[in-house]
Amino acid sequence: MDPQFLANTLLFRGIDPEDIRAMASCLGFREADYPRGSAVYLTGDTDVDIGIVLSGAVQIESNDLWGTKSILGIVGPGGVFAESYACCPNEPMMVDAVAVKNSRVLFVDVRKVFHTCPAPCGRHTDVIRNLVTVSSRKNIRLSQRILDTSSKTIRGRLISYLSREAHLQGSRELSIPFDRQQLADYLGVDRSALSKELGKMKRDGLLDCRKNRFTIRSADLQLELPPDR
Amino acid sequence: MDPQFLANTLLFRGIDPEDIRAMASCLGFREADYPRGSAVYLTGDTDVDIGIVLSGAVQIESNDLWGTKSILGIVGPGGVFAESYACCPNEPMMVDAVAVKNSRVLFVDVRKVFHTCPAPCGRHTDVIRNLVTVSSRKNIRLSQRILDTSSKTIRGRLISYLSREAHLQGSRELSIPFDRQQLADYLGVDRSALSKELGKMKRDGLLDCRKNRFTIRSADLQLELPPDR
DNA sequence: TTCCTTTCGTGGTAATGACAACATATCTTC
DNA sequence: GAAGATATGTTGTCATTACCACGAAAGGAA
Numbered sequence: 259m260d261p262q263f264l265a266n267t268l269l270f271r272g273i274d275p276e277d278i279r280a281m282a283s284c285l286g287f288r289e290a291d292y293p294r295g296s297a298v299y300l301t302g303d304t305d306v307d308i309g310i311v312l313s314g315a316v317q318i319e320s321n322d323l324w325g326t327k328s329i330l331g332i333v334g335p336g337g338v339f340a341e342s343y344a345c346c347p348n349e350p351m352m353v354d355a356v357a358v359k360n361s362r363v364l365f366v367d368v369r370k371v372f373h374t375c376p377a378p379c380g381r382h383t384d385v386i387r388n389l390v391t392v393s394s395r396k397n398i399r400l401s402q403r404i405l406d407t408s409s410k411t412i413r414g415r416l417i418s419y420l421s422r423e424a425h426l427q428g429s430r431e432l433s434i435p436f437d438r439q440q441l442a443d444y445l446g447v448d449r450s451a452l453s454k455e456l457g458k459m460k461r462d463g464l465l466d467c468r469k470n471r472f473t474i475r476s477a478d479l480q481l482e483l484p485p486d487r
Numbered sequence: 488m489d490p491q492f493l494a495n496t497l498l499f500r501g502i503d504p505e506d507i508r509a510m511a512s513c514l515g516f517r518e519a520d521y522p523r524g525s526a527v528y529l530t531g532d533t534d535v536d537i538g539i540v541l542s543g544a545v546q547i548e549s550n551d552l553w554g555t556k557s558i559l560g561i562v563g564p565g566g567v568f569a570e571s572y573a574c575c576p577n578e579p580m581m582v583d584a585v586a587v588k589n590s591r592v593l594f595v596d597v598r599k600v601f602h603t604c605p606a607p608c609g610r611h612t613d614v615i616r617n618l619v620t621v622s623s624r625k626n627i628r629l630s631q632r633i634l635d636t637s638s639k640t641i642r643g644r645l646i647s648y649l650s651r652e653a654h655l656q657g658s659r660e661l662s663i664p665f666d667r668q669q670l671a672d673y674l675g676v677d678r679s680a681l682s683k684e685l686g687k688m689k690r691d692g693l694l695d696c697r698k699n700r701f702t703i704r705s706a707d708l709q710l711e712l713p714p715d716r
Numbered sequence: 717t718t719c720c721t722t723t724c725g726t727g728g729t730a731a732t733g734a735c736a737a738c739a740t741a742t743c744t745t746c
Numbered sequence: 747g748a749a750g751a752t753a754t755g756t757t758g759t760c761a762t763t764a765c766c767a768c769g770a771a772a773g774g775a776a
Contacts, residue, residue, distance in 0.1 A: 320634055328637040330630060342630075345623035352630060372616060386615055387601060390574055393622035397571035400629040401559060401581055405549055407636065408557040408675060410764070411732070438754060446637060448734050453755050455733090469742090469754095639734070640762070667724060677764050682725050684763090698723095698772095 259287060259364070260312075267310060267336040268392050269366075269385065277381045285385070286367030292316075292357035299340055299355040306351065307365035308344045311337045314361025315435070319443070320353045329444040331399055332358065332435050338392050344368040345393075358440075407446045412455040415445045420465070420472060430474040437470060488516060488593070489541075496539060496565040497621045498595075498614065506610045514614070515596030521545075521586035528569055528584040535580065536594035537573045540566045543590025544664070548672070549582045558673040560628055561587065561664050567621050573597040574622075587669075636675045641684040644674045649694070649701060659703040666699060 259282055261275035270278055281287075289312070292298055298316055299306055309316065311333055318330040318339060330353060333339050343351050345368055357363075371385055406419045424432050434441065442449040459465050466473040488511060490504035499507055510516075518541070521527055527545055528535055538545065540562055547559040547568060559582060562568050572580050574597055586592075600614050635648045648670075653661050663670065671678040688694050695702040 320637065322637070324638075324643075326637060326639070328633065330633055342623040342626035345619055346627060349627060352627075352634060383612060383615075386612075386619060390615060390618050390622060393619060393626060394571040394574035397622060397626055397629065398575060398578060398581070400626065400633065401571075404557065404559055404629065404633060404636075405581060407633075408549065408551070408555060409553075410555070410675075414553075437752095446639075449753095450735080450755080450757095451733050454757090457755070666722095678723095679725080679765080680763050683727095686725070 259289065263312070263336070264310075264364075267338070268395070269308070269310060269338050269388050271388055271391075273381055273384050273388075281381055281385075284370060286365075286370045288365040288367075290363055290365070292361045292363060294357055294360050297354055297356050298361075298363060299343075299351055301351055301354055303343075303351045304349070305347055306340050306343050307367050308341045308371075309339045309355065310364040310366065311335050311339070312362040312364050314357055314359040316361060316363070317356050317358045317440075318353050319356060327443045328446060329436075329440055330403060331396075332440075334435070338396075341368075341389065341392060342396070345389075403444070406444070412445070412447050412451060413459065415447065416452075416455065416459070419445060420474065424472075424474050431471065432474075433471045435470070488518065492541070492565070493539075493593075496567070497624070498537070498539060498567050498617050500617055500620075502610055502613050502617075510610055510614075513599060515594075515599045517594040517596075519592055519594070521590045521592060523586055523589050526583055526585050527590075527592060528572075528580055530580055530583055532572075532580045533578070534576055535569050535572050536596050537570045537600075538568045538584065539593040539595065540564050540568070541591040541593050543586055543588040545590060545592070546585050546587045546669075547582050548585060556672045557675060558665075558669055559632060560625075561669075563664070567625075570597075570618065570621060571625070574618075632673070635673070641674070641676050641680060642688065644676065645681075645684065645688070648674060649703065653701075653703050660700065661703075662700045664699070 259279075261278040264270040264278050265273060265275045273281075286307075288307070292314070294314075298309060301320070313335055315332055315334050316337075316339055317332045320328045320330065322328075339355055340351070343349055371382060371389070402422065406415055406422075409415045409418060420432070423434060424430055427433075436444060438453060439449050442452045445452070456465075456467060460467070463475055465475050488508075490507040493499045493507050494502060494504045502510075515536075517536070521543070523543075527538060530549070542564055544561055544563050545566075545568055546561045549557045549559065551557075568584055569580070572578055600611060600618070631651065635644055635651075638644045638647060649661070652663060653659055656662075665673060667682060668678050671681045674681070685694075685696060689696070692704055694704050
């Protein structure tokens with residue numbers, strides 16, 4: 259447990275590392291390792307704890323009976339996951355949380371967060387406040403993922419995702435946290451069809467890509483407009 | 488302003504109506520009416536207030552340049568909206584909030600919620616705590632909307648949405664808050680194609696529907712399985 | 717009632733993308 | 747470096763669905 263590291267996460271932002279150390283016991287801190295490919299949580303799990311990625315990466319995904327995988331998001335070091343289900347005790351999880359790299363995860367017991375304890379740690383309120391921020395941001399991320407998949411064409415979805423990512427990274431060159439299959443699962447399209455479309459877009463001079471590094475070639479990416487109206 | 492009504496909303500649950508009345512000023516309560524079809528918030532708006540639907544209904548939607556509308560959700564009386572953006576001061580809204588009925592909305596200033604004021608209203612913390620719940624639930628709703636659109640076929644999407652809704656309403660007969668066009672925009676499909684598929688499913692004996700009332704005819708709706716595996 | 721608006725179902729056509737099958741490339745591990 | 751595994755690009759076929767256009771039905775207002 260590294261209070262300094264935690265102080266830089268959204269959940270503990272603004273809290274003194276010393277206080278974090280003090281909270282460790284009364285918030286029920288617990289750590290565990292997960293090898294690449296293993297599940298932290300599975301669909302149907304209830305009464306889960308908040309997860310904080312200390313190292314590695316955890317992917318939130320859904321796998322239906324047809325074998326279709328939907329990636330809702332991916333969270334890296336410092337990121338928080340499962341907080342929504344942790345806060346809704348009776349809601350069984352509808353998704354899996356899977357380590358996509360060897361990962362170490364810190365768990366926090368929400369009930370202990372909410373149940374303000376008497377003496378030393380008057381910091382509970384700060385954590386709860388931060389929890390609102392974390393949850394709100396996650397909300398916005400989910401909305402983005404919805405908008406990224408709202409176009410009915412693969413190209414439209416790529417444009418939505420890549421142009422926002424470029425904006426976020428403040429550059430026309432960007433790297434994404436996904437390989438092709440993951441990107442396809444995030445955008446809700448077939449992988450080979452995605453490769454095909456990427457090829458077309460290269461030929462059309464819209465972008466370049468090698469592995470997970472993309473370069474937006476043309477401002478037209480954003481301006482790709484409908485025929486008339 | 489009806490404290491009794493508010494005490495039954497998620498945001499003010501567990502708070503004494505008297506205390507709610509007392510908070511009215513220090514939380515910056517403000518009410519406004521919106522005729523059917525008018526916008527409460529528009530894409531790009533920043534520094535918005537939390538909205539609570541007192542009467543009517545507000546729909547969260549996105550309209551892109553191609554004229555494609557995506558419905559992220561719809562919130563009825565007692566429901567809360569825009570809380571995520573309210574909690575992320577610099578995030579411009581990516582969606583519109585539109586009144587789909589004549590509606591009355593109560594606004595709450597988040598900054599005043601967070602900035603605990605000195606004397607009488609020690610209830611701020613309760614509201615913040617409730618805010619976590621509200622946000623978490625919204626999170627789960629958004630995840631559901633993502634899963635509802637994860638199938639690549641219209642039928643799959645309908646099954647996902649309807650079977651959950653039936654489960655929620657605890658009956659094989661259910662009414663949905665959408666007309667056909669809205670349902671299509673929620674599921675991310677074409678309206679006429681949706682009508683067509685509904686017709687097929689009726690013929691297949693899976694369901695019946697008249698207007699916004701649906702009846703699940705067969706348990707197969709949930710069991711509709713892949714060929715083999 | 718009648719007129720007008722909105723909602724909903726149907727048909728046909730074209731296009732998009734899913735799916736499968738394969739080739740190439742890249743990475744890992746020994 | 748060789749060999750296996752994994753990731754990516756390519757091709758072709760077929761099913762699904764978007765899109766357009768229309769008519770029927772339902773709802774509202776005068």
